[in-house]
Amino acid sequence: MRIQQLVVPVLAAWCMLGPAQTQAAGPGSVTLCFERQEVPPWRTLDGGGLNFELLADVSKRTGVSFDFQSMPWKRCLEQLKSNQVDGAFAVSFNPERMELGAYPGGANADPAKRMHIDRYVLVRRRGSRLGWDGKQFHNLDGRIGVQLGYSVADFLRSRHVPVDEGSQRSDELAQKLIAGRLAGAALGGGDAKRLMRGPLGARLEMLPAPLIEKPYYLVLSRAFVANKPQLAARLWDAIEQGRNSPAYRKREQALSSGGGGAY
16 A cells, blocks of 8 residues: 555645645655554554554654555564665554664653554454463463564563464354364454454453553664664654644544554
8 A cells, every 4th residue: 555545544634733734655655554454543545543643743754755654564664674764653662673774762662752652452252261460370271362573472472371373363263262272362453352342342351451552653664763863863752742743632632542552
């Protein structure tokens, strides 16, 4: 998916945030990849959601134009690492991901320059005895499903939990869970709420205690930061300024009531 497919929703976001100067994607544009999946309220595949609204504000503040490319998440991270794109969003932090690119704040990612905060939750089959009390698992008999490339897999492995990363979509995990092939599924908050509202919801349960909650960032490629360090700093500063603006806070409060997503 290229920027041309995102023109309408992004322009709508710019109108909400104030007058903007649009620029066609070209040699001076910044190429960002994101996961080819709906992650409400942060992203939709047609360019809607809070992440795009925030980046539209960043574009207005910096004069930078963005060329957005959607792709499977693992490929997005691989292209970030190999400098095939200028950046990726929204990426959670862990030390192992430092090799992929540069976070704002360096080795200690600065949460003040995050794009958003979100959580993972545990979903089980209705009637299952699998439990999570916020600190440890109970009655775990089998693997916990995680979408391919999602950082929650490291969280689970650190607790010696067997992990299944054989699915790219949350719907696939839900089907495997219902079929008894998984003991549970670790899902982003928005995905979990969407599933609970859909046709599979009657056969699933979402546990109330989050597995983990953390900030998510725009991560820039090593080559981009090395070649344009001042622009990189401007982009991260503009994210902080835009996220703290009254207009964005109002939008975030309105849209976040519908659920969130994480990865």
